[in-house]
Amino acid sequence: MEIGIVGLANSGKSTLFNALTRAGAASSSYPFSTKDANVGTVQVPDRRLDALFELFKPPKKVPSYIKFVDVAGLVQGASRGEGLGNKFLGTIREVDVIAHVVRCFRDPNVVHVLNSVDPLRDAEIVETELMLADLEAVEKMLDKNSGDLKSGKKEAKERQEKLEKLKALLAEGRFAGEAGYTAEETRDFNLLTTKPVFYAANTDEKPDPIMLGKLRDFAKARGIKLVEISAKIESELIELPEEEKRAFLKDMGEEYTGLEKMILAGKELLKIINFFTVGEDEVRAWTLRQGLKAPQAAGRVHTDMEKGFIRTEVYSVEDIEKYRDEKTLKEKGLIRSEGREYVIKDGDICFFKFSPH
Numbered sequence: 001m002e003i004g005i006v007g008l009a010n011s012g013k014s015t016l017f018n019a020l021t022r023a024g025a026a027s028s029s030y031p032f033s034t035k036d037a038n039v040g041t042v043q044v045p046d047r048r049l050d051a052l053f054e055l056f057k058p059p060k061k062v063p064s065y066i067k068f069v070d071v072a073g074l075v076q077g078a079s080r081g082e083g084l085g086n087k088f089l090g091t092i093r094e095v096d097v098i099a100h101v102v103r104c105f106r107d108p109n110v111v112h113v114l115n116s117v118d119p120l121r122d123a124e125i126v127e128t129e130l131m132l133a134d135l136e137a138v139e140k141m142l143d144k145n146s147g148d149l150k151s152g153k154k155e156a157k158e159r160q161e162k163l164e165k166l167k168a169l170l171a172e173g174r175f176a177g178e179a180g181y182t183a184e185e186t187r188d189f190n191l192l193t194t195k196p197v198f199y200a201a202n203t204d205e206k207p208d209p210i211m212l213g214k215l216r217d218f219a220k221a222r223g224i225k226l227v228e229i230s231a232k233i234e235s236e237l238i239e240l241p242e243e244e245k246r247a248f249l250k251d252m253g254e255e256y257t258g259l260e261k262m263i264l265a266g267k268e269l270l271k272i273i274n275f276f277t278v279g280e281d282e283v284r285a286w287t288l289r290q291g292l293k294a295p296q297a298a299g300r301v302h303t304d305m306e307k308g309f310i311r312t313e314v315y316s317v318e319d320i321e322k323y324r325d326e327k328t329l330k331e332k333g334l335i336r337s338e339g340r341e342y343v344i345k346d347g348d349i350c351f352f353k354f355s356p357h
Contacts, residue, residue, distance in 0.1 A: 001096050001272060002097070003069070003098070004098050004099065004195075005017055005069065005071070006074065006101070007074070007101035007103070008074055008102075008125060008126055009073030010112060011073060011122065012110075012202040012231040013101045014038065015231040016202060016234065017040065017068055018235070019234035020238075037070065037091040039067065040067070040068050041066070043064075043065060044063050044064045044065060044285070046064070048276070048285075048317040049063055051321055053283050055324065056278055056283055058280060058282050062283070063284075064287050066266070067095075069094075076125050076128075096266070097265075099266075100123065100126060100199050102122055102215060103202055104117075104212055105117070107204075119201070119212075119214060130192045130193055131173060131193055134166075134193050135170040138166050138167045139167065141189065142167065162189075166189070175194070176194045196269035197224060199219050200227050201226055202229060203228055203230050205230060205233055207228065228261075229261060229262070230258065270289070273289075273346035274286065274347070275348045276348070276349045286300050292343070292344060293343055294309065294343075294352075305352050308355035308357055311337055311338060313335055313350070314338050314349065314350055315335045316347050317348075319334045320349065
């Protein structure tokens with residue numbers, strides 16, 4: 001899973017990126033300190049994987065990973081060449097989910113590009129720039145498609161109809177995702193405004209209830225998920241040992257770190273689950289699209305396992321945590337043998353049986 005981080009210049013994007021990835025990307029209290037796209041890969045924290053590692057005690061624990069991509073902050077007019085942000089939007093076109101960082105804090109030491117903090121205005125500016133960037137991309141694709149259209153190619157006509165519909169929506173100031181096409185139908189276009197998105201409200205240590213409330217209502221009205229996160233607090237949390245981190249969160253009345261909130265938001269939007277494998281050498285977490293079946297899960301481990309899939313033995317992390325050993329699970333009938341039609345569930349532990357080719 002790849003999450004692209006966008007936002008107005010000086011919204012705290014790069015500070016947040018550094019806190020999430022320990023990458024040491026340039027950040028400052030002045031706009032445009034991010035000159036190049038920053039990329040960082042992070043282990044996905046998973047309490048269930050930790051529990052399996054403690055229980056089975058293999059030599060290795062292999063988590064799943066997430067990639068964050070941070071680009072230069074946008075400004076009004078980025079689509080016309082203002083600032084630096086539009087230059088790097090091509091990098092964001094490749095990600096799976098967009099995290100739109102919105103500044104919800106006041107700090108006289110951190111310059112705002114418009115000299116005032118207004119989360120709704122800032123969010124709308126960024127969204128407008130994304131739509132204008134997509135509109136430009138669609139117009140270029142229409143020009144390129146015109147030659148194929150003249151030659152009478154069937155796929156060119158279908159492509160033209162889609163692109164014209166998308167252009168009309170974008171010209172009205174609406175997201176291309178509102179066209180009603182599936183992700184598969186628009187995948188080749190690689191548009192920013194068809195990607196799943198959530199707001200990351202970057203707050204102070206003590207969130208401003210008015211600013212946050214306005215953004216929350218705005219997000220709800222648009223059907224966009226909102227995650228509250230403080231880049232400043234996240235920078236402190238990343239340095240703490242796990243036990244101290246959890247105690248710190250508990251004192252704040254929080255269950256999850258900002259990193260965990262962003263990962264959960266991304267997984268929810270992409271409908272991604274985790275299953276696990278356990279062996280003598282390692283315990284490992286795997287990601288899978290929700291709704292996929294056992295053979296596809298086996299294919300995540302190795303393509304030969306999907307080709308020669310026979311069945312899988314399955315039990316849940318919850319059950320092994322409760323009863324502590326597989327023998328008890330067998331006695332209680334909690335280890336199941338499932339075939340090709342079994343839909344993998346979040347938290348399944350799978351032992352795949354397959355015929356080598």
